[in-house]
Every structure is written in C-alpha cells, then in structure tokens.
Amino acid sequence: MTVHTPMIQQYLAVKEQAKDAFLFFRLGDFYEMFFEDAIAASRELEITLTARGGGGDTRIPMCGVPYHSAEGYIARLIEKGYKVAICEQVEDPAEAKGVVRREIVRVITPGTVMETKSIADKANNFIVGVSRREGVFGIAACDLTTGELYVTSFADKLELLTDEINVYLPVEIVGDAGLIEQLKPAAAGWNRQVLFTERKAMDEQKLSDQFGAETLQGLEPARHLAISLLTGYLEETQKRSLGHVRQIRTYEPNQFMILDPFTRRNLELVETVQSRSKKGSLLWLLDRTRTSMGARLLRRWIDKPLLSVKLIEERLEAVELLHRNLILRDELRGELNEIYDLERLVGRVAFGSANGRDLNALKVSLLRVPALTGLCQESESTTLCRLVEEIDTCMDLAELIETVIVDDPPISVREGSLIRTGYDPYLDELREASVNGKKWLAELERKEREATGIKSLKIGYNRVFGYYLEVSKANISMLPEGRYERKQTLTNAERYVTPELKEKERLILEAEEKMVDLEYAKFIELRDHLTAHLSRLQTLAETIATMDVYQSHATVSMEQRYVKPAVTDSFDLVVEDGRHPVVEAVIDGSPFIANGTSLEAEGASMLLITGPNMAGKSTYMRQVALIAIMAQIGCFIPAKRGVIPLIDRIFTRIGAADDLIGGQSTFMVEMKDIQTMTEKATKQSLVIIDELGRGTSTGEGMSIAQAVIEYVHHEIGCKALVSTHFHELAHLDETLPMLRNVCMAVQETGDNVTFLRKLVPGAASSSYGIYCAQLAGLPERIISRAYVLLASHADGTIDPSGKDSSPGEVTVLEAMRETATAYSPDLTDSGSDERSAESANSNRTDLHVLEHGFVHQIVRDTPSSPDDDSRPAQENHADVVQLSIFEDSAAGQARSRKASPKAEQIAEQLRKLDLFNITPMQAMQLLNDLKLKLIQDK
C-alpha cells in the first residue's frame, strides 16, 4: 500500500467528504487539485497538468489556480455543471504542529452560487428540493442569492411536479434517491443542464431552528420534507447560517393559471424557442422595471398569472392610475432608478460577504423609500395606498449605516478607512495617535534636515524595515557619528533609523494595527446588527418590487398603446382588434394587422382556422393566449377593447418546440400533448392546436383531427383555437354548433399571392404551400417539379410509388375506371398508368380538378383502336364527359346521406392528394354521376 506524505493524507481525508466536487485545496497562494480532480480540471479549465511526489512510487497528478483569481475558474466549472469544494487552512501556520489543519469551508454548486460572476444579472438562480410523501409530491424552490423560498405540493402525479419544476428552471435539484431516479428521464427533455443530488432530510431540530417550529407545524408533510431536503443540502454545502432564508412562501397550485413547459416555450413567455434568449420574449417586451427585484417579480407574475378577478383588478387599478398619471409615473421611476438590488444585498449580508460599499448601496436605496412611499400615498390609487399602508421603511437601518460607514469606503473590509470619525471614541483616539504620529514624523524630518544640513534627507516607510531616514550617498559624510543606525543600502542612498524614530514607529504602527482591527470589528458589529433585521428588509424589497412592476406595466401599456381589459368570472372572451404584442413590436416596415376574437358560450367557443402557410394563423392563436395571460398578470392588453374571462389553463400544441431531444417523434409528442389536454382541460381552459393531425398519413391525421375537435367540442366545451391544413374539416361547422370556420384571407393577383393577415369568416381553399416554398427560395427545379406533380395529382395521374398509396387500397383512378368500365364495355383498362406521349392509343379515365377544390370533369379517353391495349393516354383523343360541378349545396345534401365503404375509400384517396375538398358522400355522388353519364352516353 502506498504511504503518502502527511499533506497528501490530509488531502485524501478531506476529499472523502467531497467526492462529487472538485476539491480546491489551499496551499499558500494557490488552490491545488490532485489525482483525478487535477486531470479533469486541467482539461476543463485548460490549465497545465503537472505532478509531484507524494510519498509513493508514482508521482501524483496536480494542477492549481492562484488564490486571487480563483473566482473566475470556479465560475467556469460551475457553469459547466460541476461542484467545487473550497478547502482552506483553518489555523495559523505559525502555530501549527505538523501539517496545518484544513477544512472544507463551502461547497459551491450551480444552485448555490452567490458570486455575481456566475449568475445572470438580475435573474433568479433557483435550486429545487423535491419530495414525495403520503401520495403527494412536494416542491421547495430557493434562490440563495435573494433568500426567496417558495413551497407547494400536488396530488400524486409526476407530470404536475415536472411542470412546476419547470416554472423555476432550476439548475440543480435535490431530493431523495427514488424520486431523483424518476425525474432524471423527464429531465432529458428539458433541453438544459440540471444537476441532480440525492439527499436525506435535515435534522428536525436544525430545521425548526431555521424556520421556527410553529411555521413548520402547519406544513403538509410533502412540503415539510421538500424544505427539509433542500435546506439540509444548503446547510451542508454552505456551512454557515442562512439568515436570509427564513420565510417560507407557500402557495396552492390552483391559485394560478397552469402553464405547462411546452406552452411556456411555445408562447415564448420568458425566452424564445429558437435562441432561448430573453430578447424576443413577452418578458423582454414587458420589462420596463427599474430595479432588479422588480424584474424578477415581473418574471414571477408572467410565470404565474392570477386566477382571481379581485386580485387582478387590484393590480389593474394601480396600473391604470399610473398609466394615466405621467408625472407620478416618471417620479416613481426616478426614485426606483436609484434603488439597488436589495434582495441580493440582503443575501450578501446574511452570507457575510457584504462590504462597506454594499452597506452604502443598501443605505442609498433605503433613503429613497420615504419619497416612494409618499408618491404612493398621494396617488389616488387604492392599491398603491394599501401597498404602503403599513410599510416599514427601515430608516433606522439606513441611519445606522450612515453613522457608521464613511461615504466612500474601500472594497476591502480588513484594511481600515471605512468607519466614520465620531462613531467610536477609542477608534478616534487611535486615529488621532496615528495622525499625530505622522505629524511628528514630518516635524522630525524638518529637524533632522536642519541639524544635518542635508536638504534631501527624507523619512520613508516600507513593510520590511518600517520607518527610516534616507540620505543620498553623496551626503553621507555630512551625518554625525553614532546616532544613526544603518538599516538598508540602496544604489544611491543609505537608510537609517534612530532610537527616537523606532520608539515612535512602534506607537504609530500599533495604533494603525489596532485601528484596522477595530474598524473591522465595528463593521462586523454593524453587519451582524443588520443580519437580525433581514426579514424587514426583505419585506420592504418585495413592496418596492411590486411598485416597480406596476409602473412597468403602466409604462409599457402607454408606449405600446395597450388598453385596460375587463376581467370577468364568466365564459366569454371578446377582443376587439387584438394584436400579438411581440410580433407587433418587432416587425418593421409593414404594420401589424389587428384581428378580433369572440369565443362565447352562446356563439362559437371554437374556431377552426384554415388558410395558407405564412398567412398568420400561429401568430393569431398565440396572440389570443398572450392577451389572456397579460390580462391575468394585471397588465393592459394589445387591443382596442377586451373582455377576458379567467382562464385556468392554456394548452398549446404548436409545432416549433418539438421534443426531439427527449427522444420522441414529433407525432408522438403531439399525441401526448393532446392526451394531456383531454385529461386536464376544463371548461375554463383555452386550447390552442396548430396544424392538428400533421405528422402522419393524411387520412389518419385528418381523422384524428376531427375526432379531437369533436372531443373538445362535446366533452370539454372550452374555448379552443384549432388551425389545420385539412380544408376538408370545414364541414364540421354543420355538425358542431359551437364551431366556426374562419380563415386568413389572401389575395391572388396573377402569379402573386398577398397575405392580408386578416381573419375572415369561412374556410380557406388552398394552402399555397408551393408558393411559400418559392418564397423561401427553394431551387427553381424543385418548385417547377412540385407544380408539375401538383398538376398531375390534380389530373389524377398519381405516381403509384407515391407515399400515400398502400397495398390493398383502391385508388381513385381505379375506382373511376372500374365504374366507367362497368357501364362502358369498350373501355378496357389494363390497369397500368404508364404513358407514352408518342402513343395515340389510350383508354383512360381521369379526374380534373378545379383549383378551388371541386371535381370538375372526368375525362374518358377512347382507344384509337379497340384491339390495341397498349393504351397510353392522349388528351387530344379524349372523349370528354362533363360531370356536374359539385356546389356547396349539393355537397351538403350529399353529406346527409350515408356513404358506401368504397366511397369512403375514394374520398380518402382524394383527400390524400390534398387537392380538393371531397367528402365520402361527394365521392359517391361523383360515381353515381359518372354512371349516369356513361349510361346516357350509351
């Protein structure tokens, strides 16, 4: 067995306590890493890997980072999802017997990082604790930088838990082993890095010391456990008191609108789908906050829209007043501008990392509070007045900081110059001694110059030799013998001390040392005093954040011309001239076209939206959802007028954010989303499905689409917006009374299509897919080929190898031929579709389809010679049989009759061509007409 040196033995013992972290082992001015840690860290941090002897035969891999620049390296490791354990010397090397004692003083993890270098500016950095007890899932989410701790629980359903976890976007999750194992597969689809740690619950006594026994008593067991697991982990890693994490903010899930992670992403509430950046999201658009606390609170409001008319109206009342009163709003913004991040400052105070400048930032912020309070009190808003009714302005704390700390303190708290004169008499005395000492030195310098006649003689100071008299070499001869003791020789000068100077030096240095120590002690005294008042500061910070969000809502509403919505408890949602808030703000050039929405219990609660690609269907549907969310967070809405009912949940099934990373197919994801929707949606929900039924065969997709629409209509009865390319579904409005067809209007002029972005009643007839492909810049060859194929589909000359054909299915062409042959024996079809342009012989039955979708004519080719069955087609030999055009009314009549299975199959085939609207009944009619015509012809 290898016998390591005592230092390496110590390292190994410490490392045992931090197996899952990089151990930064303090040696002098460096943090060193050894063994596996060194190999991995050198790779991750791109630093040189060396080796050292450690007692055994083989050399130990080693790498290190300087102590003073460690923060940057730690931040890089944390960003990559690692943990870093900091091991410091905990005794004075001078007093140590043998190896200096070293201990882990803190484990920094992605979810517990306090250093601003490692966390985004204003955003929260959540770590989450999860639990399961008595059939209930609990979740506790904490931001250690701000001290926020939110707790809730759900009935035993993992999905609800994962949905809630995603509200916090935590970087780290702590929980018991079983639950963590269950969560890991779900996390694969979250598309971001999450660190999982298994932990046991915290000691009950410690837990009640942290939060108070009374608070804990009232908690549901699953919530209690979640807090316990999380706090236990925080305590274990941080190894210090968490004085700012004392307030547990519990909430019930049904207090807020439920938005699953996909809906959050699809609606781009806080980040965009594509780049995952804040820019381009609703949060980005709405954020006119002036403080970091305000910015975080706004995000929380967007994450959790309210479900209470009363609370929403309260918010709207404040926003309305501030919207109207420009002067008040400007004054409020001016005051808020000067307020620092109180929550983070409180966190630093609790953590013991706040310096003099932090305390001054706290003071400067607090000094703004009376003015802010005054503005709210003078406003005519009940909400604002109530907000500050019992406000604790914490002026005593501001005044105390003002009395203790100088105006411009240094960054360090250990080098003095931070306590104000007059605060502590003894400190003043020491300062006096130091100042007097320095005066005495100046006097001594003058006297020595006079006595020796050396004008360049000067008194200086350095850390090694202390105070000295410096005389240039040229003048040394002028010094009297005896009194001057040589201390240091420089190239051009000699440095001396005298007994008198030594005595004074002792007094001055002693005073300065005492002074620095005393200043530090006084500073810590103040910081400890503040620690006892953290919850007061936190409550104040929350009040300020709320004011800030009100003014932010008012400001953006004014800038973007939003209006106050009427929020109701009823069913109907009516928006006049609604706009998509973000698209409106980012499109340049063309104006945004407003569209209204009416989803009513006594009218239509479902809209089936058809229209070409690019017409604006998705934008419209998202717009309705965003308007509802904006109203429920208490903001004005982008519309001319709006009545918004409380929506308990929004489901979106919108293609862009598919869970490919989670290993699921697009279609499977869609189906699972729909499954969740069928299970969870209530009458109060809003369901949005974009391109329902895509991603599988046309026939099946359309069938599913229809079945889903019928289910939402009959079983759920909620407000729903469904877009589809299956124009054939338009007929559903005849059987589903709550469904209306609407479409995005387009204007065709020659070869050009103009998207009017206007929602109009009725169903669209074309998807203009190829036109969009052309706009997207697809090669001309593809475009022209696509048009040729489209035309051949329209002709019914379908490529038999086409993906929509499957063995055993009857093709339209075959069906038509079958019918035609039955009534016209001279049409002897051998069943092949191959054609030769040269051949003049053909006996082909074909379909011609009008652009707007109705069967127009059937072409019956006659053979040039009855004996010739090589039968290639030749249009100019065609004997054209005109069939009746299917008008809407005829189709409607036909639909009420029952279709034969064959007609069903034909209609299916026709739909697969995606060329025109045809129902089974229409197909049957078509066959009948064909029979009729052929009989008549005979």
Ligand SMILES: Nc1ncnc2c1ncn2[C@@H]1O[C@H](COP(=O)(O)OP(=O)(O)OP(=O)(O)O)[C@@H](O)[C@H]1O
């Ligand atoms: N009301 C509008 N006013 C102005 N521009 C709009 C409007 N609606 C949409 N747009 C613009 O049109 C683009 C396409 O809209 P959108 O993605 O909603 O179309 P779509 O019908 O859903 O298309 P697809 O079926 O191909 O997904 C948007 O990116 C936006 O720039």
